[in-house]
Amino acid sequence: MTGFNQSEFLDLVYGAAVEPTLWAPVMERFADAIGGDKGWLSLLNLIDGRGGGIISRIDPVEVDRFDQYFADRNPLHLVDDPRGFLERWTPLILTDEDWMEKSALVRTEYYNDFLAPQNVHSCMMIRLAKSGVETAAINISRPAGRDQFGPNELEFARKLHPHMIRAFDLGQKLAMSSALNRGFATVFDESVHGLFLVTADGCVQHMNPTAEAMVAARKGLQIRGGKLAATDGSAARALAALVGRAGSRDAEARTGGSMPLAAPGSATPLAITVAPVRLPTMAILGGAPAVIVCVTDTEAGVKLPEQRLRDLFGLTPAEARLALALFEGATLNEAAEGLKISRFTAQNHLARIFEKTGANRQASLIQLMMRAVGLDLGAHGNA
Numbered sequence: 383m384t385g386f387n388q389s390e391f392l393d394l395v396y397g398a399a400v401e402p403t404l405w406a407p408v409m410e411r412f413a414d415a416i417g418g419d420k421g422w423l424s425l426l427n428l429i430d431g432r433g434g435g436i437i438s439r440i441d442p443v444e445v446d447r448f449d450q451y452f453a454d455r456n457p458l459h460l461v462d463d464p465r466g467f468l469e470r471w472t473p474l475i476l477t478d479e480d481w482m483e484k485s486a487l488v489r490t491e492y493y494n495d496f497l498a499p500q501n502v503h504s505c506m507m508i509r510l511a512k513s514g515v516e517t518a519a520i521n522i523s524r525p526a527g528r529d530q531f532g533p534n535e536l537e538f539a540r541k542l543h544p545h546m547i548r549a550f551d552l553g554q555k556l557a558m559s560s561a562l563n564r565g566f567a568t569v570f571d572e573s574v575h576g577l578f579l580v581t582a583d584g585c586v587q588h589m590n591p592t593a594e595a596m597v598a599a600r601k602g603l604q605i606r607g608g609k610l611a612a613t614d615g616s617a618a619r620a621l622a623a624l625v626g627r628a629g630s631r632d633a634e635a636r637t638g639g640s641m642p643l644a645a646p647g648s649a650t651p652l653a654i655t656v657a658p659v660r661l662p663t664m665a666i667l668g669g670a671p672a673v674i675v676c677v678t679d680t681e682a683g684v685k686l687p688e689q690r691l692r693d694l695f696g697l698t699p700a701e702a703r704l705a706l707a708l709f710e711g712a713t714l715n716e717a718a719e720g721l722k723i724s725r726f727t728a729q730n731h732l733a734r735i736f737e738k739t740g741a742n743r744q745a746s747l748i749q750l751m752m753r754a755v756g757l758d759l760g761a762h763g764n765a
Contacts, residue, residue, distance in 0.1 A: 383415040383538055389633035391415075395545050396638060396657045399553040399674075402436065409438040409520060412542070416535040418522040420502065428515040431459040435518075444500060452496045457482060471517070473509040473547055475539050477531050484530070501525040508539060510550045518550060548638045552657050555676050576603075576677035582629025584609035584622060587672075596677060602645040602652055603677065610675060617643055621675075624656040629673040645679070653678040695739045704731045708744060 391411055398404035409421025420440050426433035431453040437445060453459070458481045478487060484504075487493050497503070503526040510518040524531065555575045570577055576593035580586050585608050589597070597603055604613050610625070612618040624639040636658050642651035655676045692702050700723075707717035718728035732744075741747035 386415040388542075389636065391542070392545055392637060393633070393658070395542075395549045396552075399549040399657055400556060402553060405436045406438040408546075409436075409522065412520075412539075413438070413522045416506070416522065416531065416538060417524065417528065418506065418531075419525050420500070420523045422521045423510075423518065424521055425516065425518050428517060430454075431456055433516075440500070444496075447496065452492055455490075455492050455496075457487060457490050457492055471509075471512045473511070473543070475509070475536060475543060476507045477536075478505045478507075479530060498526070503528065504530045506531045506535070506539065508543060508546065510547050511554070520546065545638060548640060548655060548657060552638075552655050552674065552676055555655075555678070576679070578610050578675040578677070580610055580625060580629070580673050580675060582626055582631075582673065584611065584625050586610050593677065596652075596679070600646065601648070601679065602643045612643055613646075614644065617641075621654065621656075624654075625673050625675065628656045628658040643677075648679070695735075697735060697738060701731050701735050701738075704728060705735055705747065708732075708747065714744075 391408075394404060394408050394411060398408050405423045406421070409423065413419060413421050421438035422440060422445075423436040424433060425435045432449050434445070434449070448456075458478060478484070500523075502523040504524040506522045508520040508522070510520065512518075556570070556573060556577075570579070570588070571590045573590055574592060576596045577590045578586055578593050579588040586605060597605055600613060602613055602617070604611055610621070612621050620641055621643070624641060627635060627637055627639065630636045638655070638657040640653070640655050643654050645652050655678075657674050657676070658672070692699065697705060700721075703721055704717055707720060708714070712720060714728055714732065715725060718725045721728070723731075735747065736742060739747060
């Protein structure tokens with residue numbers, strides 16, 4: 383696309399992994415490149431169609447209108463998913479016409495009373511992640527009078543798609559949620575994922591306790607001569623290549639990547655995501671391109687300590703125990719029975735939990751608690 387600087391865009395995309403507010407300019411830059419207009423990084427529930435997210439060039443009032451009324455009337459949610467949202471969901475790029483013919487869409491209440499007043503006529507949907515019935519996607523719209531997004535724009539989006547997936551996934555792992563109001567250093571050190579901050583040649587500048595434990599247990603990783611390396615020779619070369627590209631001083635060459643890593647004694651491999659970061663928070667590296675290596679042990683269970691919930695949100699011990707029970711999959715009735723309290727008491731606890739956390743329903747409460755332990759939505763790019 384004419385005038386589009388890909389290296390600057392990728393810096394912005396991977397910057398959004400650390401600072402989520404950067405997703406707004408990411409969407410603006412991307413929309414401008416493909417002849418789009420508005421952008422919405424949506425976090426939606428596939429069952430009821432509701433949710434939230436980050437908006438760009440959209441009036442926040444419209445998001446409230448969507449959640450309160452039009453989510454139930456969105457024909458793109460009510461028709462069958464052409465690619466299998468629930469059963470066979472994959473991070474594809476779709477347009478509204480993949481779901482239904484434009485002639486049918488423009489006859490709906492949703493189009494005439496919600497989309498048209500915002501001058502939205504066509505939409506490109508860039509899927510990023512899915513966990514259970516919760517999904518994340520970037521939606522870019524075009525106004526009336528413009529052609530539908532075509533093959534050139536779709537191909538352009540596909541080339542950048544793996545980077546968007548990787549940055550979103552890493553951002554979830556770092557749990558950079560404004561709702562938690564925590565600094566990068568705190569998030570880095572407390573993440574349940576192994577996080578290494580390294581230079582382009584693999585020299586370790588900092589690693590969190592989870593990463594230290596992985597190295598100590600020789601779970602496929604080691605520190606040799608101050609550098610992060612895989613214990614297996616071929617894997618070590620692959621990891622070094624990913625880190626080298628992510629930390630390149632050549633902006634055109636700098637990019638992220640992912641790879642599996644066999645872990646001795648584990649039935650499943652470790653999942654490794656490597657991403658470049660060029661933000662003031664990375665001043666520890668003296669201005670050189672920084673690299674984050676995120677290692678996820680897919681076999682490790684994640685527990686959220688009761689005290690952490692109390693510290694983060696000001697919950698009482700009883701409220702924290704109820705929140706933990708819900709987080710671990712219990713219904714409100716099951717939680718009440720397990721905690722030996724009445725349903726009425728459980729409902730009162732839940733109301734106070736919502737008030738203290740800012741959540742408005744159990745699904746959003748669970749999402750907030752997931753961010754507190756650095757859980758991601760489960761998507762990994764494979765570029």
